[in-house]
Amino acid sequence: MADLPLELVRTLLAVVDEGTFDAAAAVLHVTPSAVSQRVKALEQRTGRVLLLRTKPVRLTPSGEAVERFGRQVARLERDAAAELGMAGAAGPTILPIAVNADSLATWFLPALAEAAAGREGLAFDLHREDEDHTAALLREGRVMAAVTSSPRAVQGCSVRPLGRMRYRAMATPAFAARWLGGGPLPEALPGAPAVVFDRKDGLQDTFLRSVAPDREPTSARHAMPSTEAYLEAVAYGLGWGMIPQLQAGTHPAAAGLVELAPRHPVDVPLYWQQWRLDSPALGDVATAVERAAAAALER
Template sequence: MTTPETADLPLDQVRTLLAVVDEGTFDAAAAALHVTPSAVSQRIKALEQRTGRVLLLRTKPVRPTESGAMLVRLARQVARLERDAYAELGLSGAAGAPTRVSIAVNADSLATWFLGALTELPQEPRICFEVRREDEAHTAALLREGAVMAAVTSSPEPVPGCAVRFLGRMRYLPCAGPGFAGRHLGGPLREALGVAPVVVFDRRDDFQDGFARRFGHDGASSTRHYVPTSEGFVEAIAAGLGWGMVPEPQAEPLLRTGRLVDFAPDLSVDAPLHWQQWKLDSPALAMVADAVTAAARRALRR
């Protein structure tokens, strides 16, 4: 049975927690909320006592604990519902203000098909986007923390409080510039991939190492170039810095013109992508989800 002390969470305390996380310090949160730093501290302390959990790590900037992240997500969801309700009721303060939708998306989707989905949304209601680039294996963490409302992710397991849709599969082709392929990949791939220079997106990127492991290696060569933009990554491969796994939509035009060669055409890799979003009855979020799903259906392999 729920006790009176735990029956509800005061929204002013939850909103204060969100402000502290977003602003980074108690003083900055106090300025944003137009209260004193002492009031902010008292609200956070009261909320921690009410929940029986430590909610913030008092670092600079402050960071939510796992329990704190759950309440931050709740605060963002409540704020989203409040804005939608104001807009539907036509109350002052909502008129003219666009709805903000925050989304985490992997770089390859951003560079190929995702932004086209956002351009297909109707002009009304007005929506503005905060897009955060993150690896598809890690975008779910931003949902879990409450930092975004939706994400393109590789995980089919729903984050608590979220719904999941399968979007499709992004195909990756093992590619290199023709000159590089002739110099480094002309012999047996089992031998070549252990020593041939490789282009990697960042230190979280495992596509190239995973491909090399198929040939019995622990990973790709230690001679590697890190290029942390999707377009720059492909250009580095075409320029001959190394080989890499290139998204099919980016590879196809360069394969046609001969700037890239697919050096193992039977060994492509398909990466499944999913759409996860908060379970909220939000018209703006529903419109975005439908547009993203439709664009993915056209661009990705089913």
């Protein structure tokens, strides 16, 4: 990518960030025609279509590669300028990071606090996403690092294991007596209402397959796309749910819950993926994340 003019790459980033050519033109203080010409010139350089001209625009896979390159170069430029004390380098060092909701609600924030305490001017732009989908944000260049469930490194990234997030199936005693007291758990559970985080949440199905491999779920499912609302929904008896072990013994909403199958926890392996950049700030965060994960997660 050494022959890609950075002005053209920065223009592509502006279009992606703003969503349209007109909006990017306003940010760059040029005409929409100039923006269009720069993007076309970049596509001619690469020999690939980089943008789908929709509203908002969408990157093609080739465009994602160029975007990732551009954001990495921008990060290196900012780090170098800060180390050299150059004019215009003042301001916070912003690190965009993707993390799943349960990690964010339990062990992840202490890691960020540790990293921020050791480096002045560090700011975080957190993207909450399911651990099975955070890697997509890395591939798109939207974040510099992510907590993910994938051990396969995204192109241009390094990966290291963090540990296993353990979940336990829990419900209120009254819910268990009403829905699960009439027979063996493998027979009763598939028909009992469940609480899920969102449509991407597969933990309940994973647990069901472990205790009732021959049964299909037939129950209602309540989607609660908030960690607090999820716990409270289970505590109110709306359904059974998969509660992080880190919250099961400490969170007030989980205090009265009972475990449905103690021998069948569900473990989700977590990994830290980050851009392969010699960024001191990113290195500090990675060290703090590994330390926090070692203290909180299952090995």
